[in-house]
Amino acid sequence: MIRATGSPGGWAPRRFWTHAAVQPQGGGFAILLDGRPLRTPGRALLLVPTEAFAEAVAAEWNAQGEVLDPRSMPATRLANTAIDRVAHHHDAVVETVAAYGGTDLLCYRAERPSLVARQREGWDPVLAWAARRFGAELRLAEGVMPVSQPAASLGRLRARVAAMDPFALSAFHDLVTLTGSLILALAVAEGHLAPEEGWRLSRLDEEFQAEEWGRVEEAIEMAGLRERAYLDAARLWTLLRQA
Incomplete structure (x- = not known):
């Protein structure tokens, strides 16, 4: 053809x-x-x-x-x-996406006080919103040590993901994987955050490191490509919700 x-x-x-x-x-x-x-x-x-x-x-x-x-x-x-793909493997994609709730970016805090303050200011309100919206309170961890999340909270978040049709799930998958956060993706998908704000909050750690150590051209280019893909996914999610 x-x-x-x-x-x-x-x-x-x-x-x-x-x-x-x-x-x-x-x-x-x-x-x-x-x-x-x-x-x-x-x-x-x-x-x-x-x-x-x-x-x-x-x-x-x-x-x-x-x-x-x-x-x-x-x-x-x-x-x-x-x-x-997604229509034929819906449950598997749901599991992949929902699993991000167990290791959500917003739950892992730095040890540097200046970065911790930024994370607290930017991320805590989004976690509080998720707790109210979905009844999904999540625990915080310091550094990279893993923390177990409440099973009930993860179950409620998974139920929201499982309710998505293959088109919505395809767009949502990109929102989650490109930010590393199920909670940020939900906040954008539900209209709680503008897509641009969701992306900014997902980049707090990277921006802090760039301020400390300078910016690398390759990293800037890669971040630009990822941001474009993320904004495309957010735009398509919106189009899929329009009657």
Whole structure:
């Protein structure tokens, strides 16, 4: 279905359609390329749950040049992942994501008083929100020594994750893994924190170290790529919630 062409970097997929459009279908929304339905790499119909998300997928395909750039298609990539992988392994993905609650970034505090103060100021209110919102109080630890979290709290957090459909879970997975915090991801997903604030709070330790020891160009570039992926996930989560 995708044409290929030779290039200095090897095989490259080429554009084969003129226009991508959205069409309601089967309780969801399909994306049509010149009237033909788009399919996932696994050959399943690419059917998404909201029109807003479908429009984002179509916009990515319309924005492509002569040669496709998959890096510029996060909505399409998420849809493929949700349909071909997460839908078939929902429970396993839930377990992977929920496990972050047991070692949540916000629960592990530094030994340096100046950094501890920043962590307390930024992280304690989010943990307090989670305790109120989900009945999930979590214990704090100093340094890297592990701490056991209350089983009841972890169970309530897991239940929230398990209630997500494959599309929402795919976006949420990225929010969690890119920040290292189930609690921050929930705060952003529930609208308690703006995505930008969630990202800033996830970077407190790294920013403190950069102030102490200086910034490394490679680390800045990597952080920028991770931030972009995180903000894409937050944007797509929002689109998936729009009726």
